[in-house]
Amino acid sequence: METLQKALSDAILRLLRPLVRVMLKHGMAYGTFAELARRAFVEEGFEHMQRSGKRPTVSGVSALTGLTRKETKALRESAHAGTEKSAERYNRAIRMISGWINDSEFHDENGGPAELAFDGASGSFSSLVKKYSGDIPPVAMLSVLEASQTVLLNDGTVALKARAYIPTSTPVDKINILGTDVAELISTIGHNLEAEPAQRFFQRKVSNTAVDAEALGKFRELSSRKSQELLEEYNDWLSSHEANPESTDEGQVGYVAVGIYYTEQLAERSSRHEPE
Numbered sequence: 001m002e003t004l005q006k007a008l009s010d011a012i013l014r015l016l017r018p019l020v021r022v023m024l025k026h027g028m029a030y031g032t033f034a035e036l037a038r039r040a041f042v043e044e045g046f047e048h049m050q051r052s053g054k055r056p057t058v059s060g061v062s063a064l065t066g067l068t069r070k071e072t073k074a075l076r077e078s079a080h081a082g083t084e085k086s087a088e089r090y091n092r093a094i095r096m097i098s099g100w101i102n103d104s105e106f107h108d109e110n111g112g113p114a115e116l117a118f119d120g121a122s123g124s125f126s127s128l129v130k131k132y133s134g135d136i137p138p139v140a141m142l143s144v145l146e147a148s149q150t151v152l153l154n155d156g157t158v159a160l161k162a163r164a165y166i167p168t169s170t171p172v173d174k175i176n177i178l179g180t181d182v183a184e185l186i187s188t189i190g191h192n193l194e195a196e197p198a199q200r201f202f203q204r205k206v207s208n209t210a211v212d213a214e215a216l217g218k219f220r221e222l223s224s225r226k227s228q229e230l231l232e233e234y235n236d237w238l239s240s241h242e243a244n245p246e247s248t249d250e251g252q253v254g255y256v257a258v259g260i261y262y263t264e265q266l267a268e269r270s271s272r273h274e275p276e
Helices: 005-026 029-051 058-065 069-077 082-103 125-133 138-147 171-194 214-242
Strands: 151-154 157-160
Touching: 005 171, 029 058, 029 069, 029 082, 058 069, 082 125, 082 138, 082 157, 082 171, 082 214, 138 151
Parallel strands: none
Antiparallel strands: 151 157
16 A cells, blocks of 8 residues: 555655756756755744744754754755745736736726827826836836737837736746746645645646647647636636725735646557557
8 A cells, every 4th residue: 555655755756857857957956956955844844833833943943854953053044045026026017917907097998908108197008017016117017028028019109918927038037937836836735635625725627638639739729718718807806806005904915826727748649558
């Protein structure tokens, strides 16, 4: 009978293979990964003890993780150079596009995202950036969105060309998506492993191992279109239920995300059958 540790080891190996593929492609050697793994164990070790109601200490985390006290202390005290700026840029771009799609101030006569003059007190690209992206300069946001082919600048007006921000020319932002979206999926799976049925988060997928290869392109287009429509519906609902930023209420606000992904692999037809 398969043990829990064996099942966990097999699952982690399957998870790591595509991650290692990305790391090798971008020149990250094992030593760097090992250092990051030690740091992750230490950071999560302290949080695990705190969630468990115990006082997090270097000795306690050392015993929990198997790292030495010296390693644990050094990793705890060292500064962590993350990708906060990239994450902030990604989130601001998403929020701004959402405002463009949902806020009537930036709509045309048909109720869709209007082509916006770059400058102007209201109803302009600059006012959109100010309203939904804080203090980032409009020129900087325009550069980010142009690089991702999300907008098109033409004769002083800015048109929305894609209803989703997907970095295409900014490798740092694309790598940041790896750190954000995959982490959220793993967090959801981890939650569902422990939660009672009524408290589990939605986690489903549809798959088929015998799709005609010539039909893959059609399904890719269908799934992209339907998924985008569904995500826009969710986005509309979430936008209408945001907390009032001008409210003096100091209550909590929640972060929520729903992700959809597509993957495909080709295999020889005979590989689906046991040899005779």
